[in-house]
Ligand code: HEM
């Protein structure tokens with residue numbers, strides 16, 4: 001069965017005919033391909049949204065992995081709100097919010113850029129990353145390094161200037177973990193995903209401590225747990241969709257070292273259950289003590305309801321690891337995270 005499904009899904013993964021001027025197979029393209037059940041297979045395969053012509057500005061933005069940064073900023077806002085409402089009673093001024101988002105965005109963007117500087121050669125081996133600014137040669141290495149350094153230094157300086165050392169140190173530590181540990185691990189061991197999940201979750205403590213929260217607060221660690229666990233269904237879906245590209249480029253991912261998809265499915269199921277558990281605990285014990293109030297019970301139920309589609313998609317992927325089911329897992333992962341963070345924030349505000 002696995003072989004049959006691999007053959008059918010490999011067919012789905014055949015490199016689509018791409019437009020001359022733009023050979024990037026972006027995540028959008030892969031998500032959109034073949035999702036239309038009534039599509040006439042005899043028609044040429046859709047190659048997704050047309051990519052806009054690269055410009056210097058677009059390349060600078062693309063270097064930072066903007067969509068990851070935007071979601072990081074969503075988690076930053078939620079974590080600061082949760083700290084203010086739940087634990088500290090602090091209230092950030094408009095200016096402080098601007099500095100928090102700009103500083104965190106610059107440090108996160110610098111981390112994404114440093115990752116692309118480090119992987120500028122291996123990125124040329126995957127259609128998904130081959131047309132990135134450095135891999136494609138549109139941007140020079142010197143420019144990439146300069147932008148990485150400038151964004152990182154300015155972002156860290158802004159955070160330290162406005163909020164003191166703690167958020168800035170958390171940001172620098174996250175940067176180092178992602179760039180100097182996670183990135184080199186990608187071609188060595190599939191455990192890279194666990195290190196990446198820690199790096200991807202640490203930014204919650206930037207917003208949380210900037211708003212007066214402590215690193216010892218339970219709600220801070222529940223936020224960390226939500227984000228760390230969420231990254232398993234999120235990435236296992238991507239790792240399945242791009243498994244052949246990762247394998248051909250020499251990356252060590254769960255889906256290249258265990259190609260049946262079973263391990264990826266179980267990691268997605270376990271990650272989703274752990275994510276829901278962290279969200280429920282945060283709703284039932286918002287300030288560290290268990291509160292069985294109607295607000296606790298309703299918001300805990302909302303967390304479970306929000307996570308159910310992702311768990312169902314993960315279970316269906318486990319049943320039959322196919323691209324279309326991995327795409328659904330990815331899509332739901334991008335809906336579930338903001339939904340759970342919103343419920344947790346509303347719980348804290350209504351504490
Ligand atoms: C182990 C950790 C993670 C891994 C390995 C990972 C990997 C990836 C990869 C390979 C992509 C596709 C990028 C592209 O080609 O366009 C992606 C997209 C994305 N990631 Fe992650 N990611 C991780 C954690 C995170 C975190 C922490 C966030 C933010 C909180 C995040 C948010 C996103 C978003 C918003 C997208 C864009 C999805 C789209 O284009 O529709 N990811 N991720």
Ligand SMILES: CC(C)=CCC/C(C)=C/CC/C(C)=C/COP(=O)(O)OP(=O)(O)O
Nearest residue numbers: 107108111112115171174175196199200203
């Ligand atoms: C504040 C701060 C420093 C934030 C940084 C947090 C951060 C950038 C998390 C990213 C998580 C992650 C592992 C992304 C995938 O990178 P990848 O290299 O697997 O993606 P790729 O294959 O598309 O290059």
